[in-house]
Amino acid sequence: MNFTVHNWGLNVGHIQITGVSSSSVFLVGDNETIKLSSMFDTPPESYIVGSIIPFGAGRGG
Amino acid sequence: MKRNAKVQHIYINSNAYGSVIQIGDAVKADPYIRAIAVQKEGAFFDTNDFPFSAFPLYTRPFPEIKEESSIPQQHHHRDRNIHVHSFDIEGVTGSSIVQVGSLKDIDAKARLKHFRILADEDEKEEENDNEENQKGRENR
Numbered sequence: 001m002n003f004t005v006h007n008w009g010l011n012v013g014h015i016q017i018t019g020v021s022s023s024s025v026f027l028v029g030d031n032e033t034i035k036l037s038s039m040f041d042t043p044p045e046s047y048i049v050g051s052i053i054p055f056g057a058g059r060g061g
Numbered sequence: 062m063k064r065n066a067k068v069q070h071i072y073i074n075s076n077a078y079g080s081v082i083q084i085g086d087a088v089k090a091d092p093y094i095r096a097i098a099v100q101k102e103g104a105f106f107d108t109n110d111f112p113f114s115a116f117p118l119y120t121r122p123f124p125e126i127k128e129e130s131s132i133p134q135q136h137h138h139r140d141r142n143i144h145v146h147s148f149d150i151e152g153v154t155g156s157s158i159v160q161v162g163s164l165k166d167i168d169a170k171a172r173l174k175h176f177r178i179l180a181d182e183d184e185k186e187e188e189n190d191n192e193e194n195q196k197g198r199e200n201r
Contacts, residue, residue, distance in 0.1 A: 003134035007064070010140070015148035020080070022155040023092050023169035028145050029066040030163040037123045042175040049179045 063163045064138055070147035073159065080153040083160040091168040094156035095119050101178040111176065119172055 020026045022038055063086065076082055079094060097111045113119040145161075153159050155171060 001132055003132050005134065005136045007136065007138045008140055010143045012143075012145040014146055017148065017150045019152045019154065020150060020157045020159055021152070022173060023094055023157055023171035024155075025158045025164075025167055025169060026148075026150070026153075026160070027158070027164055027167075028068060028143060028148075028161045029086070030063045030165075031167065032165045034167040035126055036167070036169045038171040038173070039118055039121070039123070040171075040173045041118050046174065046176045047179075048176065049181055 064141050064143050066143045066145070066161050066163075068145045068148065068161050071161070072147075072149040073153060074151045076153045076159075078154045079156040081158045081160070082153060083158065083164075084162060086162045087160070087164045089166045090158060090164055091170075092156035092158065093170045095172040096155065097174050097176065099176045099178065101176070102180045116174060118174055123170060 017026060022040075024036060025034070073082060078096075079092065081090070081092070095113060097113070097116075099106065099111060150159060155173075156169065158164070158167070158169070
């Protein structure tokens with residue numbers, strides 16, 4: 001495979017962003033490699049009802 | 062050769078928790094964040110309640126992306142400029158990056174876990190009863 005790119009003009013007006021978070025990237029420029037990984041967890045076990053935090057080895061995940 | 066990024070106007074309201082706002086070129090960035098978000102009814106928090114070591118989420122390996130297969134490619138920059146007139150960002154947070162300029166290699170990782178802790182309904186009733194009794198006594 002032969003991959004050829006012709007970068008003619010690149011003109012952008014206005015960009016409106018509410019948030020950039022959790023190891024994410026907003027880039028105006030060139031890049032070669034990009035790896036963005038995320039682990040996010042809100043499991044049922046994280047919803048705790050009780051006055052004492054039930055906590056011990058092996059709980060949660 | 063890389064291109065020139067040209068931005069006339071930048072507005073960023075806030076930048077927090079290990080995040081970066083960079084103007085200019087860079088070669089490598091590998092930001093990493095691990096966070097535990099605890100939303101709890103009641104005002105008492107203890108930093109030692111939730112150690113990272115108690116949760117496998119913070120030790121399990123990320124799936125590795127094998128060596129990127131290189132495709133033979135040519136880039137012709139007929140216009141060496143990237144023009145962005147303006148950008149507004151409300152918040153930059155959690156080891157993230159906002160950059161004007163080139164960034165060759167990026168490897169960003171995040172591990173986040175949420176907890177929601179609610180007070181026991183029965184205990185809340187008891188507390189309310191106690192408060193009412195207290196008030197009753199004060200009024201007497």
